[in-house]
Amino acid sequence: MxxxxxxxxxxxxxxxxxxxxxQTYYTGKLISYDEYMNLVLSGDVEERKLTSNGELLSKIGGDNNRVLICGANVAMIVPGV
Amino acid sequence: MxxxxxxxxxxxxxxxxxxxxxQTYYTGKLISYDEYMNLVLSGDVEERKLTSNGELLSKIGGDNNRVLICGANVAMIVPGV
Amino acid sequence: MxxxxxxxxxxxxxxxxxxxxxQTYYTGKLISYDEYMNLVLSGDVEERKLTSNGELLSKIGGDNNRVLICGANVAMIVPGV
Amino acid sequence: MxxxxxxxxxxxxxxxxxxxxxQTYYTGKLISYDEYMNLVLSGDVEERKLTSNGELLSKIGGDNNRVLICGANVAMIVPGV
Amino acid sequence: MxxxxxxxxxxxxxxxxxxxxxQTYYTGKLISYDEYMNLVLSGDVEERKLTSNGELLSKIGGDNNRVLICGANVAMIVPGV
Amino acid sequence: MxxxxxxxxxxxxxxxxxxxxxQTYYTGKLISYDEYMNLVLSGDVEERKLTSNGELLSKIGGDNNRVLICGANVAMIVPGV
Amino acid sequence: MxxxxxxxxxxxxxxxxxxxxxQTYYTGKLISYDEYMNLVLSGDVEERKLTSNGELLSKIGGDNNRVLICGANVAMIVPGV
Structure with a gap:
């Protein structure tokens, strides 16, 4: 298990x-995490609404392509997409 | 009891x-859990809205078919569906 | 008292x-509970919206008819309905 | 004071x-309470929306007329109505 | 200061x-409070929506005109209105 | 720094x-604060909605012009406006 | 890592x-932060809605151009935009 x-x-x-x-999806490469489930993603991180058509809101990777998602804000993680 | x-x-x-x-339903096979009610589901995990017609939002199992649902986000569990 | x-x-x-x-009602037989007000219901558990017509959303008792409602999600309990 | x-x-x-x-009102006789502000009401407990017309949603006292309202869900108490 | x-x-x-x-305003005379910012108001306590016209929802002072507002539910206090 | x-x-x-x-803006003179970010503002405190036109909801400074905003309710502070 | x-x-x-x-975006220069993820931004801080067109709500840098965002309100940080 x-x-x-x-x-x-x-x-x-x-x-x-x-x-x-x-209720927003973020897709990107996981660079690091910590025990509070703070996550750092990289690459062209996509920001999509949780709706059936998954409307693209924006591409948010800045010039050094890092995105820090705060653990308290994480509801679910889907590896390998 | x-x-x-x-x-x-x-x-x-x-x-x-x-x-x-x-208010979103996730259906899949329970792989593991911990004392914080963090759950790992696997298989073709379905994501459906909590409405009378239970609109299918998406199938979200990635290529290695794992989904980690954070315990703070879990409201209810229905075994054996 | x-x-x-x-x-x-x-x-x-x-x-x-x-x-x-x-704001959703669940009706069923109380099987067990714990000090965190986690509740296990059984039988044909009904899921209804908190509206004047109490729209039925679904019957959610799985094949072994158990439903685990997480204590943090419990707002009110009405015994003997 | x-x-x-x-x-x-x-x-x-x-x-x-x-x-x-x-944002829902419950009216009934206070039977008991505890230090977490969990409240037990009894009688024909009425459930009304917080709107100017106070739409009646339902009468929810079960057959033994007890309703347990969880303290974390209590926003305000008006005695003697 | x-x-x-x-x-x-x-x-x-x-x-x-x-x-x-x-987002609801309550106006009344402050009778008492405690370190958790639980407040007891008295008199004809008015309940108004936080909108530009401040729609009156109801007068809620019961017969002994006391209203207990739970501290966790208090966002702001305006003395002397 | x-x-x-x-x-x-x-x-x-x-x-x-x-x-x-x-999501409501309050503008006024900062009189005092504490370690929980409880804030006391004074003067003609304005209450505006967080929308592009910043609709004015009301002027809420009472007769002694004090407003106590509870720290748990504070999302952001902009000095010198 | x-x-x-x-x-x-x-x-x-x-x-x-x-x-x-x-669900609001703030863009500005990071001046300081602390262990609670309280952040101080400076410059012409922009306030935009989390929608596909990212509607500009307002420019909120006051005269000394500082904005303090409370850590409990921070969901995500994108460096280098």
Whole structure:
């Protein structure tokens, strides 16, 4: 049985999809995480609404392509998308 | 009297339905859980709105078919669906 | 004066109605509970919206008819309905 | 100066009106309470929306007429209504 | 510099306006308060929506004209209105 | 690097704009604050909606022109407006 | 692996974009931060809605161009925009 907290180490350097508590999806490569589930994604991070057509809101990777998602805001993580 | 926290061990490797606090249902096989009610589902995890027609939003199991739902986001669990 | 926390033991094996913080009613037989107000209901658990017509959303008891409602999500309990 | 927490003992066996954090009013007789502001009401407990016309949603006292309102869900208490 | 928590003692027996986290205004005389910002108002307590026309929802002072507003629900206090 | 908590002392007796978690702006002179970010504003405190036209909801400074905003409700502070 | 909390020191004096829990974007230069993720931005801080067209709500840098965003309100940080 792979305990939930052992799933994250296996996702480092993988594309993941993160659903936040305000119902928005972020897709990008997982660079790092910590015990509070703060996540750093990189690459062309996409920001999409949680609706059936998954409307693209914006591409938000800045010039050094890092995005820090605060752990309290993380509702769900889908590795390998 | 089966205390609530003893229900989860009986659901491992079973299909379950999880309702999240932002009123979305996730259906998949329970792979693991922890004391914070973080859950790992696998298989073709379905994401449906909590409405009478249960509109399908998307199938979200990535290529290695794992989905990590954060415990703070879990409102209800229905085993054996 | 029956303190609130002594009401739950009297509801075991009784039909109860649970209102959750996202304004949805669940009706079923109370199987067990714990000190965090996690509740296990059984039987054909009904899921209804908190509106004057109480629109039925779905019947959610899985094949082994258990539903685990997380305590943080419980707003109100009506025994004996 | 009657400190807030000394108001509740004076309301036992009185009709009170309780406003919950999801903007719904419950009116009934206060049977008991605890230090977490969990409240047990009894009688034909009425459930009304917080709107100017106070739309009646339902009468929710079950057959043994008890309603347990969870303290975290209590926003306001109006004694003697 | 009058620290915030020293403002409340000066408001006892004064009319105050309280804005709650669910965006509703309550106006009445402050009878008492405690360290959790639980407040007891008295008199014809008015309940108004936070909109430009401040729609009156209801007068909620019961027969002994007390209203207990739970501290966790208090967003703002305006003394002397 | 002026740490965030050292910004507030510099704002005392200055006009500031406070955005609350329920998306409303309050503008007034900062009289005092405490470690929980409870704030006391004074003067003709304006209450405006967080919209592009910043609709004025009301002027809320009571007769002694004090407004106590609870720290848990403070989302953002803009000094010197 | 650059742990999330080591990302912030690298953003000081850089333009960053901050998404708050009430779905509003703030763009400005990061002046300082603390362990609670309280952030001070400076310059012409822009306030935009989280929608596909990113509607500009207002420019909110006051005369001394400082904006303090409370850590509990921070959902996501995008360095280098």
């Amino acid at each position: 792979l305990p939930p907290k052992e799933l994250l180490p296996k996702c480092v350097n993988q594309q993941i999809k993160v659903l936040t508590t305000n | 089966l205390p609530p926290k003893e229900l989860l061990p009986k659901c491992v490797n079973q299909q379950i339905k999880v309702l999240t606090t932002n | 029956l303190p609130p926390k002594e009401l739950l033991p009297k509801c075991v094996n009784q039909q109860i109605k649970v209102l959750t913080t996202n | 009657l400190p807030p927490k000394e108001l509740l003992p004076k309301c036992v066996n009185q009709q009170i009106k309780v406003l919950t954090t999801n | 009058l620290p915030p928590k020293e403002l409340l003692p000066k408001c006892v027996n004064q009319q105050i306006k309280v804005l709650t986290t669910n | 002026l740490p965030p908590k050292e910004l507030l002392p510099k704002c005392v007796n200055q006009q500031i704009k406070v955005l609350t978690t329920n | 650059l742990p999330p909390k080591e990302l912030l020191p690298k953003c000081v004096n850089q333009q960053i974009k901050v998404l708050t829990t009430n």
